[in-house]
Amino acid sequence: MTKRTLLYAALAVGAFLSVFPYLLVVLTAFKTRTQLNSTPPWLPAMPPTTANLAELLGGDFPHYIANTLLMTAALTAGQLVFTTFAAYAFARLRFRGREGLFWLYVATMMVPGAVTVIPLFLIMRQLGLVNTWWGLLLPYLLGTPYGIFLMRQFFRGLPASLEEAARIDGAGPLKILLRILLPLSRPALGTLAIITVISSWNNFLWPLIITSGDDTKVITVAIAGLKGGIGVDYNLMMAGGLIALVPMVAIFVFFQRYIIRSVVLTGLK
Amino acid sequence: MTADPAGRTGRTGRSGAWYGYLFVTPSLLGVAAFLLLPVLIVLGLSFFDWKLLSDPMFAGLENYRRLADDGAAWHSVWVTVLYVLLCVPLQTVLAMILALLLNQRVRGMRYYRALFVVPWMATPIVMGLTWNWIFDPRGGALNGALSLIGVTGPDWLSDPAWALPAVALVNVWQHTGYNMLFFLAGLQGIPSELHDAAATDGATPVQRFFRVTLPLLNPTMFFVTVTNLIGAFQIFDTIFVMTDGGPSGSTDVINFRIYNTAFKDFDFGYASTLSMLLFVIILVVTLAQVRFFGKRTTYDLS
Numbered sequence: 001m002t003k004r005t006l007l008y009a010a011l012a013v014g015a016f017l018s019v020f021p022y023l024l025v026v027l028t029a030f031k032t033r034t035q036l037n038s039t040p041p042w043l044p045a046m047p048p049t050t051a052n053l054a055e056l057l058g059g060d061f062p063h064y065i066a067n068t069l070l071m072t073a074a075l076t077a078g079q080l081v082f083t084t085f086a087a088y089a090f091a092r093l094r095f096r097g098r099e100g101l102f103w104l105y106v107a108t109m110m111v112p113g114a115v116t117v118i119p120l121f122l123i124m125r126q127l128g129l130v131n132t133w134w135g136l137l138l139p140y141l142l143g144t145p146y147g148i149f150l151m152r153q154f155f156r157g158l159p160a161s162l163e164e165a166a167r168i169d170g171a172g173p174l175k176i177l178l179r180i181l182l183p184l185s186r187p188a189l190g191t192l193a194i195i196t197v198i199s200s201w202n203n204f205l206w207p208l209i210i211t212s213g214d215d216t217k218v219i220t221v222a223i224a225g226l227k228g229g230i231g232v233d234y235n236l237m238m239a240g241g242l243i244a245l246v247p248m249v250a251i252f253v254f255f256q257r258y259i260i261r262s263v264v265l266t267g268l269k
Numbered sequence: 270m271t272a273d274p275a276g277r278t279g280r281t282g283r284s285g286a287w288y289g290y291l292f293v294t295p296s297l298l299g300v301a302a303f304l305l306l307p308v309l310i311v312l313g314l315s316f317f318d319w320k321l322l323s324d325p326m327f328a329g330l331e332n333y334r335r336l337a338d339d340g341a342a343w344h345s346v347w348v349t350v351l352y353v354l355l356c357v358p359l360q361t362v363l364a365m366i367l368a369l370l371l372n373q374r375v376r377g378m379r380y381y382r383a384l385f386v387v388p389w390m391a392t393p394i395v396m397g398l399t400w401n402w403i404f405d406p407r408g409g410a411l412n413g414a415l416s417l418i419g420v421t422g423p424d425w426l427s428d429p430a431w432a433l434p435a436v437a438l439v440n441v442w443q444h445t446g447y448n449m450l451f452f453l454a455g456l457q458g459i460p461s462e463l464h465d466a467a468a469t470d471g472a473t474p475v476q477r478f479f480r481v482t483l484p485l486l487n488p489t490m491f492f493v494t495v496t497n498l499i500g501a502f503q504i505f506d507t508i509f510v511m512t513d514g515g516p517s518g519s520t521d522v523i524n525f526r527i528y529n530t531a532f533k534d535f536d537f538g539y540a541s542t543l544s545m546l547l548f549v550i551i552l553v554v555t556l557a558q559v560r561f562f563g564k565r566t567t568y569d570l571s
Contacts, residue, residue, distance in 0.1 A: 007370055014367060015384040018446055021399045022387065024410060028402065041402070041410040082299070085292035095289030101297070108304040110555060114503040114524045115548045118531050118540055119307035119314070142299025173288040202392045204506045209532060220394045224510055227398060234402045241395035248390045256383055259390075263454045 025245060028238035029053065036235050052239035060214060061243060064222040070133075071207075071218055072200040075140050079196045080189060082143035087151030088177050092163070102152070105145040113205075121209055135210045136218075140200070147192050150265045154188040155181065190258040191265055194251060201248065219244050311548075314541035321535040332542035342543060344518060345526040346550070348433065352522055353501045355437035356444075361493060363441065364448035369478075371449070372456045382453070385446030393443070397510035400439045401426065429519040432512050436520055439507050444500075448493050455489035456482070484565070491562040495555055502551050523547050 024041060030048035031039065039045060089095070090102045120139055121130070129135035162184070163176050171179070182189075204220040211217060223240040226233070252259065315332055319325035336342055367385060371378055388396075403410045404425035412422035425435045459482065467477045483490075505524045508514060514521040514529070523543065531540035 007373060007375070011367075011370060011375065011381050015381055017442070018384050018388050020410075021396060021403065021442070022391070024403065025395070025399055037408055040413055041408060042413075082295045086296035089289045089292035093286070093289035093292065095286040095293075098289065101293065105296075105300060108300055110499075110552065111304055111308055112499060112503050112548060112551050114505065114527065115311060115544045116304065116307035118527070118537060118544055119310035120303060121531075122310065122314075122537070123302070123306070139299075139303040142303075143296040145300060145304070148296060173292075198390050202390075202394075204394050204509070205528075208509075209528075220392060220506075223392075223398065224394050227510055232405070234398075234405070237398045238402065241392070241398060244392045244395050248392065249387075252383075252387065252390055256386075259386060260382070260450060263450045 022245065022249070025238045025241045028234055029242040031235045033233070033235060052235050053242070055236065056239055056243065060217075061219075061222065061240070063214065064217050064219045065243065067216060068201060068219040071136060072197055074137050075200040076193055076196045078137075078141035079143055079147055080193060082141075083147040083151050083192065084177070084182070084185075084189070086143055087148045087155055088173075088181065090148065090152045091155035092160075093173055105148055109145045109149065117205060117209060120206075124210060130210060131212050131216065133216055136207060136216055139206070147196070150192060151185075151188060154185065154265060158184060187258070187261060188265060190255065191262045194255050194258045195262060197251060198248060201244075308548075311541045311544050314538055315545045317538045317541075319536075319538040321537055325538070328538065332539050335539065336542055336546065341518070341521075342523075342526065342546075345521050345523045346546070348518075348520065349502060349504075349522045349524075352433055352437055352504060352520075353498060355434055356440040357494065357497050357501050359437075360441040360445045360448060360497065361490075363445045364493070365452050367445065367449040368452035368456055371453055382450070385449055387446065388443045389447035391443060393506035394510055396439060396443065397507040400435070400442075400507075401511055404435055426512055427516050429516050432516055432520050436504075436507055436511055439511070440501065440504065444497060448497065451489050451493050452486065455486045459485050487562055487565055491558065495558050498554055498558070499551055502547065502554070523550075 027044050028036065028041065029052055030050065031045040032049050032051065035045040035049075090098060090105075116139075124130050124135040124138070127135075129138070158181065162180055166176050166180055202220065203218075204224070207216075207218045207221050208224070211221065219240075223237065223244060226237045226240050314325070316327060316329060317325040318328040318331065371381060375381065404412075406412055406422070406424040406427070411425070415422040423431050425431045463481055463485070464477055467481050472480065503524050504522055505528065508520055508522055508525050509528075512520040514525050524547065527540050527543045527547065530536050530543060534540075
């Protein structure tokens with residue numbers, strides 16, 4: 001009995017610690033500068049103020065949000081389309097060099113992003129794409145080896161008999177992929193989409209390096225810029241944070257099972 | 270992993286090969302241009318002296334000689350290793366404990382599981398700033414809570430002794446729950462007969478965990494530690510907003526040094542050499558894990 005109570009107490013503490021920083025973002029975003037100093041951080045402001053959000057949303061933030069949405073949408077679309085085609089080819093089509101090529105992809109999964117940042121910047125500089133949309137998007141637009149690896153695992157898990165009938169009826173690879181495999185792949189594609197949305201939305205280092213003007217500024221870079229201001233405006237920073245976190249939390253609430261499923265996709269279950 | 274029967278049945282005639290190449294081409298362009306080519310460039314540039322404004326000059330091993338004597342760079346390596354040691358073991362053990370707790374037929378398990386994963390999706394930049402606020406010596410939540418029990422907390426992020434553990438704690442907070450998902454899935458894949466058999470043989474719960482559960486979780490442990498280590502060695506975002514490498518270089522991790530060398534000092538040749546160093550470190554650590562787990566992993570238990 002007491003053992004059971006301890007178990008639930010430990011879980012409750014863990015859950016509270018997981019959520020507390022989010023709670024703090026919400027509480028602080030609605031405080032004035034004075035309330036920030038006069039109320040304990042874990043208590044809400046009385047009365048709450050929307051001045052911080054109004055200041056950000058009345059300024060350039062809507063533009064940065066739009067930029068981030070555009071980047072996230074483009075990268076997710078690119079990832080889904082190109083990853084699906086490549087993973088299908090690796091899982092189901094026969095062509096010379098298939099296995100060698102696939103293991104080359106797997107090997108590139110070991111290349112740390114931090115190592116490629118400098119050469120990527122130099123490539124974009126050579127192509128004249130620094131501070132452009134193409135420069136921001138291109139490195140991640142054509143599908144990542146990790147995504148291809150996950151989708152290939154998933155396609156290989158589907159019974160081949162599904163396609164046999166269609167093939168006997170004379171359907172080509174494209175038709176088989178679009179008509180038979182894709183409808184069955186919604187859970188896997190959903191997971192891949194969610195992972196891509198989250199990593200694109202949260203990405204910081206590459207946008208920081210490749211963009212400099214407002215035209216392509218994304219929300220992570222804008223929020224990091226709030227810190228450079230005068231004094232310590234945690235109320236303003238947390239308002240910016242709230243704007244960045246709301247879409248992520250919304251995705252989590254509605255698509256939670258896809259995130260849980262990402263574990264299954266790695267083939268470890 | 271060799272091609273399984275499902276992979277072999279793709280008999281689509283001659284056109285199949287064409288479709289194969291066609292479907293792979295876009296991603297292959299991406300891999301070649303934005304993953305393989307950059308590795309070659311960074312390797313090549315590490316032998317050049319290039320301050321971006323001037324022309325690159327071949328310098329042979331000059332950058333590597335400079336690296337050998339560069340105390341600040343090795344300090345960064347040391348800080349990075351410390352950071353990795355502070356967060357990866359802790360977040361792995363905590364994740365395992367959470368998974369074991371959740372695996373005990375907990376009521377509302379789905380809700381706890383969801384709440385534990387919430388930190389994983391947080392924007393690192395935002396959470397860096399949020400934890401700045403938590404660690405704030407004046408009015409921050411942590412020292413506020415400590416003062417309630419009569420403890421005066423340190424000036425976390427301005428104290429060279431506490432800044433790195435504080436940043437590491439953010440990483441632990443962010444990744445523990447997501448790691449837990451993998452351990453939980455692994456635990457649920459272990460047939461209960463194995464535990465029952467061990468229990469009948471008189472094994473205590475602790476013995477059962479170390480002799481039965483843990484060895485069977487090796488594939489999960491491998492995946493979790495490899496991905497966590499690779500990620501931790503590249504830590505950047507939270508350092509950037511929380512400490513800027515300070516105080517007095519105590520959080521100056523290698524990826525932050527690479528960034529500053531390239532994009533503040535514009536010393537792209539030497540920054541490439543530092544990148545190669547990070548690459549080699551990550552490669553060696555990963556291969557060591559492959560060997561370690563390769564010897565100890567039992568497959569196919571169902």
